[in-house]
Amino acid sequence: MQIIPIGIYLFGQLKINMSKAERTKAYIIEKTAPIFNKKGFAGTSLADMTTATGLTKGSIYGNFANKDEVALAVFDYNFKRVSSAIGQEMAKRTKAKEKLLVFAEFYSQVFEPPLDAGGCAVLNTAVEADDTHAGLKKKATQAVLSWKANIIQVVEQGIANKELNETLNPEQVALTMIALFEGGIMIAKLLESKTAMQMIMDSMRKMIEELN
Amino acid sequence: MQIIPIGIYLFGQLKINMSKAERTKAYIIEKTAPIFNKKGFAGTSLADMTTATGLTKGSIYGNFANKDEVALAVFDYNFKRVSSAIGQEMAKRTKAKEKLLVFAEFYSQVFEPPLDAGGCAVLNTAVEADDTHAGLKKKATQAVLSWKANIIQVVEQGIANKELNETLNPEQVALTMIALFEGGIMIAKLLESKTAMQMIMDSMRKMIEELN
DNA sequence: CCTAAAATATACCGTTTGGTATAGAAATAT
DNA sequence: ATATTTCTATACCAAACGGTATATTTTAGG
Numbered sequence: 426m427q428i429i430p431i432g433i434y435l436f437g438q439l440k441i442n443m444s445k446a447e448r449t450k451a452y453i454i455e456k457t458a459p460i461f462n463k464k465g466f467a468g469t470s471l472a473d474m475t476t477a478t479g480l481t482k483g484s485i486y487g488n489f490a491n492k493d494e495v496a497l498a499v500f501d502y503n504f505k506r507v508s509s510a511i512g513q514e515m516a517k518r519t520k521a522k523e524k525l526l527v528f529a530e531f532y533s534q535v536f537e538p539p540l541d542a543g544g545c546a547v548l549n550t551a552v553e554a555d556d557t558h559a560g561l562k563k564k565a566t567q568a569v570l571s572w573k574a575n576i577i578q579v580v581e582q583g584i585a586n587k588e589l590n591e592t593l594n595p596e597q598v599a600l601t602m603i604a605l606f607e608g609g610i611m612i613a614k615l616l617e618s619k620t621a622m623q624m625i626m627d628s629m630r631k632m633i634e635e636l637n
Numbered sequence: 638m639q640i641i642p643i644g645i646y647l648f649g650q651l652k653i654n655m656s657k658a659e660r661t662k663a664y665i666i667e668k669t670a671p672i673f674n675k676k677g678f679a680g681t682s683l684a685d686m687t688t689a690t691g692l693t694k695g696s697i698y699g700n701f702a703n704k705d706e707v708a709l710a711v712f713d714y715n716f717k718r719v720s721s722a723i724g725q726e727m728a729k730r731t732k733a734k735e736k737l738l739v740f741a742e743f744y745s746q747v748f749e750p751p752l753d754a755g756g757c758a759v760l761n762t763a764v765e766a767d768d769t770h771a772g773l774k775k776k777a778t779q780a781v782l783s784w785k786a787n788i789i790q791v792v793e794q795g796i797a798n799k800e801l802n803e804t805l806n807p808e809q810v811a812l813t814m815i816a817l818f819e820g821g822i823m824i825a826k827l828l829e830s831k832t833a834m835q836m837i838m839d840s841m842r843k844m845i846e847e848l849n
Numbered sequence: 850c851c852t853a854a855a856a857t858a859t860a861c862c863g864t865t866t867g868g869t870a871t872a873g874a875a876a877t878a879t
Numbered sequence: 880a881t882a883t884t885t886c887t888a889t890a891c892c893a894a895a896c897g898g899t900a901t902a903t904t905t906t907a908g909g
Contacts, residue, residue, distance in 0.1 A: 445906060446856060463768035468679040471897060484857045486898070543768055551827045552764040556675035556755055566827055600824060600833050601817070601840040608820030612812060615763040615778055621812050628813040632844075657876060658886065683867060694868075696887045704867070 450488045453478055453495065454502050461499045462543030465553045466492075466561060493560060500564045503546035506539045507531075508571070521583025525576065525602070525633045529626045532606040535613045544614045547572075548607045573599045580636075589636045598636070605629045662700045665690050665707065666714050673711045674755030677765045678704075678773060705772060712776045715758035718751045719743075720783070733795025737788065737814070737845045741838045744818040747825045756826045759784075760819045785811045792848075801848045810848070817841045 443451070456478045461469050471482055471492065478485070489495045514527045534540065543549060547568045554561035576599035583589035605625060613622035655663070668690045673681050683694055683704065690697065701707045726739045746752065755761060759780045766773035788811035795801035817837060825834035 444855085449856080465677065465679060465765060465769075467677060468765075468769055470895075472895075481858050482898075483859070483901095487856060487858095492897070544764075548823060549764055551823050552756075552761055553677060553680075555826045557677075557680055562827065569824060569827060594836070597836040597840060600821075600836050604818075604820030604824055604837045605813070605816050606820070607823055608816030608818070609812075611760060611763050611819055611823075612781060612816055614767045615774065615781060624806070624809040624812050625816045628809060656885085661886080682865075684865075693888050695871095695889070698868070699886060699888095 446488055449480070449484070450498075453480065453485060453488060454498050457495060458499045458502050459542035461496055462503060462546050462549055465549065466496050466558055467553070469496075493558075497560055497564060500546060500550055500561060500568075503539075504564075504568050507545070508568075510539065515579075521579050521586065521588045522633055522636065524579045525636075526630060528576075528602060528606060529629045529633070532609065533623055533626045535610055535622050536619055540610070545607060545610045548610055569603060572603055575599075576602055583636070593636060601632070602629060605632075658700055661692070661696070662710075665692065665697060665700060666710050669707060670711045670714050671754035673708055674715060674758050674761055677761065678708050678770060679765070681708075705770075709772055709776060712758060712762055712773060712780075715751075716776075716780050719757070720780075722751065727791075733791050733798065733800045734845055734848065736791045737848075738842060740788075740814060740818060741841045741845070744821065745835055745838045747822055747834050748831055752822070757819060757822045760822055781815060784815055787811075788814055795848070805848060813844070814841060817844075 453474070457469070457474050460473050460477050464473065469492075471485070474485055474492075474495065475482060485495070489498070511527055511531050514531065515524045518524045518527065532540070532545075535544065547565055550561050551565040551569070554565060573596070577595040580589060580593060580595035580598050584591050584593060584595070606629065609622050609625035612625070613619065665686070669681070669686050672685050672689050676685065681704075683697070686697055686704075686707065687694060697707070701710070723739060723743055726743065727736045730736045730739065744752070744757075747756065759777055762773050763777040763781070766777060785808070789807040792801060792805060792807035792810050796803050796805060796807070818841065821834050821837035824837070825831065
């Protein structure tokens, strides 16, 4: 007899006519997300999942076919959290440079939510899965490609608006930005240094400001 | 009756008076290094280690106390490989900028040895261990700090020689460079794109050239 | 309120996990 | 050449692993 609280999971995206199973599924995803992000796919056991949720194996496997399915759903959840936050903030800005600066501002806060629960899910998943788990690798790939496409679009629009230098290579700008903040997260989490991240994001800021 | 070939392991650092155990230890490290770097610490089993070496558990545990000790030794081995290669190349250059460019040149070759066996050990270890394995985390931390100190020294010397702008923040340059190539490796390995890495390293090259 | 369906808990499965005691083989010093 | 030490293989262990069949409970519709 497990009581599932309503409305705290899926970060507010609770639909009113969710079935019990749908709610439990969302609950499992929410509760195991930080575990998977910290310990990784191979490092997270079913026991970790049952203790995090308070549910039994039977209950979890009644909602998901196996560990892989939970991990894939968890990745979607983790990625959606950061990407929707970034997207919302970008929508508020009009100029290309301002839109690009959102990334620097967002990732400066590596130790605050939603990044505090194990860092960037894209980085963690990419590094673990690239040689071991095709399904998770594909998810991470799509995430990076969506960021890349997003940044490229902003840069191209900036060039069209004469805001940015037309000799820029939008793809190069995009990849460099992503490398900077992902590498920055790795360093900041490892050295437990907010300052390190701020320095790296400051470099990114300067880089963006020089895109004239 | 396992025949251990002599002289192929420890990348040529074979000492003439190595005991059998020392040779076997080096052999185990060499053979399991790519496995640990690809599958991670949690993802690598003792079975993986016995098949990779052709040795039995008893033999491995006669030379190492446990899996942790092998993993720590493997990290040292992996890191030494890249850092000695970088160090040797840097020693050949005289100017600060040229020394810094070694990093861009070296990491442009992500898909060639010694980086082909699972990417950068520092990145992989940092991402996996930062929330799970204190021993490995410490090793990765020391590795990043040694890179950082190395770059800072080059930048400071470049400033002293009037090669580089004296308003530069050497620590910021160091952290930004490390973030760029580590983030780049993550992206290149994930997207399986040499071009992506070259674009990112090209950005790093431009950044270095603008340190006037 | 009752019933059928859906969701959860219990109890179990075979396999793999990391690790070890001990016996046997090989290397080394005398 | 032999004795002793060092190293490796065999065989085993308990615990944890991912997963499942089945019984029980809970939910939701009529």
